[in-house]
Amino acid sequence: MSKRLLSGIQPSGELHLGNYLGAIKQWISLQQVHESLFCIVDLHAITARQDPKKLHENIRRVAASYLACGVDPQESAIFVQSSVSAHAELAWVLSTFTQMGELERMTQFKDKSKGKGAGQINAGLFTYPVLMAADILLYKPTAVPVGDDQKQHIELTRNIAERFNNYYKTETFVVPEGVFPSSGARIMGLDDPTAKMSKSAPSDLNFISFSDDADVVRKKVKKAVTDSGSDVTAGDDKPALTNLLTIYSLLTGREVSDIEKDYVGKGYGDFKAELAEVIVEWLAPVQLEMKRYLDDPAQLDIILAAGTEQANRIAQVTLDEVYKTVGLGY
Numbered sequence: 538m539s540k541r542l543l544s545g546i547q548p549s550g551e552l553h554l555g556n557y558l559g560a561i562k563q564w565i566s567l568q569q570v571h572e573s574l575f576c577i578v579d580l581h582a583i584t585a586r587q588d589p590k591k592l593h594e595n596i597r598r599v600a601a602s603y604l605a606c607g608v609d610p611q612e613s614a615i616f617v618q619s620s621v622s623a624h625a626e627l628a629w630v631l632s633t634f635t636q637m638g639e640l641e642r643m644t645q646f647k648d649k650s651k652g653k654g655a656g657q658i659n660a661g662l663f664t665y666p667v668l669m670a671a672d673i674l675l676y677k678p679t680a681v682p683v684g685d686d687q688k689q690h691i692e693l694t695r696n697i698a699e700r701f702n703n704y705y706k707t708e709t710f711v712v713p714e715g716v717f718p719s720s721g722a723r724i725m726g727l728d729d730p731t732a733k734m735s736k737s738a739p740s741d742l743n744f745i746s747f748s749d750d751a752d753v754v755r756k757k758v759k760k761a762v763t764d765s766g767s768d769v770t771a772g773d774d775k776p777a778l779t780n781l782l783t784i785y786s787l788l789t790g791r792e793v794s795d796i797e798k799d800y801v802g803k804g805y806g807d808f809k810a811e812l813a814e815v816i817v818e819w820l821a822p823v824q825l826e827m828k829r830y831l832d833d834p835a836q837l838d839i840i841l842a843a844g845t846e847q848a849n850r851i852a853q854v855t856l857d858e859v860y861k862t863v864g865l866g867y
């Protein structure tokens with residue numbers, strides 16, 4: 538298989554429907570035709586303070602979530618970023634190929650540091666995209682499937698790779714392509730259809746989490762913000778309904794226009810009740826599988842150790858190549 542894929546998610550909390558529809562769903566179909574590496578980016582997660590015990594638990598829950606969604610451990614590697622030291626090492630080298638101005642322009646940095654003084658923003662949050670560039674460039678992937686919010690980071694990664702290659706007149710790095718889903722690349726918050734669904738949203742009503750039970754899902758969908766009017770239709774003037782219909786469509790594989798037909802003459806209440814059941818039906822087997830992996834820590838350890846070994850093997854070759862190119866070592 539000459540095509541290679543790399544992606545990652547932060548273990549900063551329980552995964553949510555946005556993570557699945559924007560990122561993981563693509564991974565599952567792409568893993569069949571790519572050598573795939575799925576990272577749990579714990580070094581990124583500590584750019585916000587984490588309780589050590591909780592972080593450790595979240596790392597294992599994210600691994601179990603990947604597996605439960607359909608990442609095949611026979612075909613793909615799952616590994617934890619901090620277990621492969623080349624990520625932090627390459628990030629340092631790449632930071633010398635990144636301009637302060639580029640990092641200052643990153644919208645994720647601006648969003649996450651909004652309202653905070655310079656004394657409250659750690660340098661890791663600022664250099665976060667450099668570490669992400671290292672995560673990617675170490676593996677020379679041809680595809681990086683992520684949601685829309687990561688476009689700017691992928692663009693920066695491409696610029697860093699080209700700058701390094703041009704400076705040394707080498708082809709050390711493969712300039713990677715972001716892969717964004719045609720639908721679902723930006724699932725919006727249930728409580729606010731103008732902002733993306735996010736684990737760090739202030740209200741739990743924003744997201745459907747992988748650990749929500751059926752009653753919680755029903756409550757959250759029932760409380761989801763809707764648009765004015767009463768027709769169950771998508772459109773620019775109906776951001777909330779568009780978001781809910783997109784979720785329905787992606788989980789069932791049915792076209793939005795087809796779903797709209799089911800609700801002609803019915804109201805938001807009927808639609809929401811059925812959407813809740815669609816989500817519950819999707820979530821139930823995922824939760825069962827997660828539990829199965831979490832109840833068998835030895836099996837999860839074997840999967841992560843195998844993934845780490847594969848990742849280390851590839852990453853070390855690239856890091857050696859970079860050090861040699863730059864003239865580091867003796």
Ligand code: ATP
Binds near residue numbers: 545686
């Ligand atoms: P946080 O709120 O802690 O920043 P997050 O919920 O945004 O986290 P990440 O770990 O940053 O999640 O993202 C993991 C992957 O999920 C990325 O590929 C990202 O693009 C995708 N993703 C996150 N939120 C959404 C969303 N609302 N819609 C589509 N994709 C999303």
Ligand code: LTN
Binds near residue numbers: 544546683
């Ligand atoms: N920055 C991403 C997570 C992330 C990632 C990566 C995604 C870190 N390293 C490498 C793809 C490839 C985020 O915040 N969603």
